[in-house]
Amino acid sequence: MDRLPQLDLEIRSLRKRYGGFTAVDGVSLQVGKGQFVCLLGPSGCGKTTTLRCVAGLEEPDGGDILIGGREVTRDPPWRRDIAMMFQDFALFPHMTVARQVGFGLEMLRKPRAEIAARVAEVLAAFEITALADRKPASLSGGQRQRVALARAMITEPRILLLDEPIGALDYSLRETVMIELKQLQRRVGISFIWVTHDQNEAFSLGDHVVVMNHARIEQQGAPEDILHRPRTPFVAGFVQGNNSFHGRIAGAEGGMLRIAGEAGSFLVPGASRAPGSAASFSVRAERIGPAAAAHANRLAVRCVTVEYFGSIRRYILERAGGALLKLDQFGAEPAWLRQGEAAEIGWAAEDCVLHAVPEEAAPASSAAPAREVVPA
Amino acid sequence: MDGTAYAPGRARAARRPLLDHRARSRLTAWVLGTLTVGFLLYQWLPILTLSLLSFSGPTGGTTFPMNGVSLHWYRELWDASIMNDFKPPLGRSFVLAIACAVTTCLLSVASAQAMRGRFRGQGLFFYLILLGIMAPGLLVGFGFALVCRILGIETAWNTTAFLVHVSWTLPFGFLTMLAIFNRFDPKLEEAALTLGASRWTAFRRITLPIVLPGVIGSLLFGFSLSYDEFARSMFTTGADITLPLAVMAQLDRQLTPELFAIGAATTVTSLLAILACTFALWGLRRAQRR
Numbered sequence: 001m002d003r004l005p006q007l008d009l010e011i012r013s014l015r016k017r018y019g020g021f022t023a024v025d026g027v028s029l030q031v032g033k034g035q036f037v038c039l040l041g042p043s044g045c046g047k048t049t050t051l052r053c054v055a056g057l058e059e060p061d062g063g064d065i066l067i068g069g070r071e072v073t074r075d076p077p078w079r080r081d082i083a084m085m086f087q088d089f090a091l092f093p094h095m096t097v098a099r100q101v102g103f104g105l106e107m108l109r110k111p112r113a114e115i116a117a118r119v120a121e122v123l124a125a126f127e128i129t130a131l132a133d134r135k136p137a138s139l140s141g142g143q144r145q146r147v148a149l150a151r152a153m154i155t156e157p158r159i160l161l162l163d164e165p166i167g168a169l170d171y172s173l174r175e176t177v178m179i180e181l182k183q184l185q186r187r188v189g190i191s192f193i194w195v196t197h198d199q200n201e202a203f204s205l206g207d208h209v210v211v212m213n214h215a216r217i218e219q220q221g222a223p224e225d226i227l228h229r230p231r232t233p234f235v236a237g238f239v240q241g242n243n244s245f246h247g248r249i250a251g252a253e254g255g256m257l258r259i260a261g262e263a264g265s266f267l268v269p270g271a272s273r274a275p276g277s278a279a280s281f282s283v284r285a286e287r288i289g290p291a292a293a294a295h296a297n298r299l300a301v302r303c304v305t306v307e308y309f310g311s312i313r314r315y316i317l318e319r320a321g322g323a324l325l326k327l328d329q330f331g332a333e334p335a336w337l338r339q340g341e342a343a344e345i346g347w348a349a350e351d352c353v354l355h356a357v358p359e360e361a362a363p364a365s366s367a368a369p370a371r372e373v374v375p376a
Numbered sequence: 377m378d379g380t381a382y383a384p385g386r387a388r389a390a391r392r393p394l395l396d397h398r399a400r401s402r403l404t405a406w407v408l409g410t411l412t413v414g415f416l417l418y419q420w421l422p423i424l425t426l427s428l429l430s431f432s433g434p435t436g437g438t439t440f441p442m443n444g445v446s447l448h449w450y451r452e453l454w455d456a457s458i459m460n461d462f463k464p465p466l467g468r469s470f471v472l473a474i475a476c477a478v479t480t481c482l483l484s485v486a487s488a489q490a491m492r493g494r495f496r497g498q499g500l501f502f503y504l505i506l507l508g509i510m511a512p513g514l515l516v517g518f519g520f521a522l523v524c525r526i527l528g529i530e531t532a533w534n535t536t537a538f539l540v541h542v543s544w545t546l547p548f549g550f551l552t553m554l555a556i557f558n559r560f561d562p563k564l565e566e567a568a569l570t571l572g573a574s575r576w577t578a579f580r581r582i583t584l585p586i587v588l589p590g591v592i593g594s595l596l597f598g599f600s601l602s603y604d605e606f607a608r609s610m611f612t613t614g615a616d617i618t619l620p621l622a623v624m625a626q627l628d629r630q631l632t633p634e635l636f637a638i639g640a641a642t643t644v645t646s647l648l649a650i651l652a653c654t655f656a657l658w659g660l661r662r663a664q665r666r
Binding site: 055056057076077078082083084086088090091092093094103104107108151152155161 | 561563564566567568569570571572573574575577581582585586661
């Protein structure tokens, strides 16, 4: 067995069931030293259960968990080198800020004077010294978040587990807190494992993003990787800004695949596959434009509506068959289409990303109804 | 539906009540306030009357008008004859009530804590505990005594009566603790565990302080329900009787203001017990704040 001491966390084919419901099904994950990992997925995908198994709050039905190279699968939470931040912060209502920040050190049976000194230091570092004698009920959301973070960080654990840690904050606060947390993580160098359903959080914070769905990992990698090279239709659909197409392999043309579906016939880069087999691919909204000579793939559409976000202008387009597509244009450029106008759009074959896994249990007999996913 | 159905604003303006909403809420407050005061009077007037009459003179009777004012009946109570000495039953009832309070408290916390998890027979467990409230006290006591007779166990205030009392007081404490745990956020315990606390430490440092009001409540239920329990004690207490049994025996023999003195004294004792618990709670809360 190779032990990898440079890994802060290693999960090997973790499984967890609740009665008949499989919450985590064969999840494997490696977290290097001081990495910022985000577990991303819709609710019920198993991301929180995975986190709770790492914390020792759930006992897995199978698989191994190693923290810092040490097997801890059956260890209770208090014997693991972790700390956890909960969505609603779980501050102890009967303790003052100073006392609960020092709780972790008290559990380590540190001398009283040492605890007091360290608490003062941490309170100062998190700029909450003024709150030392207050109880949680009298704190604002942002203050609670700081207290919870200070309480978790004071023992300098190897890994900090964060379960939707900014979900309970006001929207306006989130961006500031995200930047602060990222900087903090860089500074102290401990691993963060951050569970969220918000892809903006995941992609802007994570060094490594793990997209989960239905108890499994769909794809993991660097944010750019997941955003630009989705491996499955689910990831392509879940991640903002992708247009997915489904069809069947019609043949190979000059080192590329031709995929034919309800939407039309498209040229997609990819290694040879058996003709007739189901295939899907996606193309990012910003890679599509008005049809041009360089575009191997074209589609006739009608503009349904235009959304303006400042930095980009997003066209929601409807193709024959009624499915919707998205097309992004830089916001500074003049508008290209107006609502109700018809146009031909196109994109280069190289901008298509063939999904490694076409679709889960696609019925082989059906004539591959094309299904474009337009996430909100 | 035709077009006339929708007429915003008109429906509201049409009905003008006799009183405006402020007058109505003032009226409601008065009615409810009067009811509350009436209820409290109804509850406390008997005890007040009793206490007042317990201070009547040596020739005083058990009804108004009072014949003089004295502490005579309290003195009678104190230097009582063998026949009607209330001090031993009072002592027994007090010890029994304390024992019931502590037992009820421990068992309610433990059983309510058990109900937080999932286990086989959980529903049955819940209803079996609650059976203590539903079952008619007199019959429970009689049945228990019958079983004791069959098994050859002698009934006594500190053994059989104690068990039967706990079966009566436990459900009250149990329900109190269930209600308290219902509002308790288990994430707090989990937070403590991830901060290095063992399960016992997490319970002692986090859970217990937060559910303390319920713990005190179950103590009070255990004490007060056992202290004045009559029906269940009747057949299960044996020869050395408890206070409610002694009072009932005395009522059968002869009615004097001495009984009123007992009533007043016990009420004061109960109030003192509640005060002591409240004070303990306050003290614990203060200690935590340090």
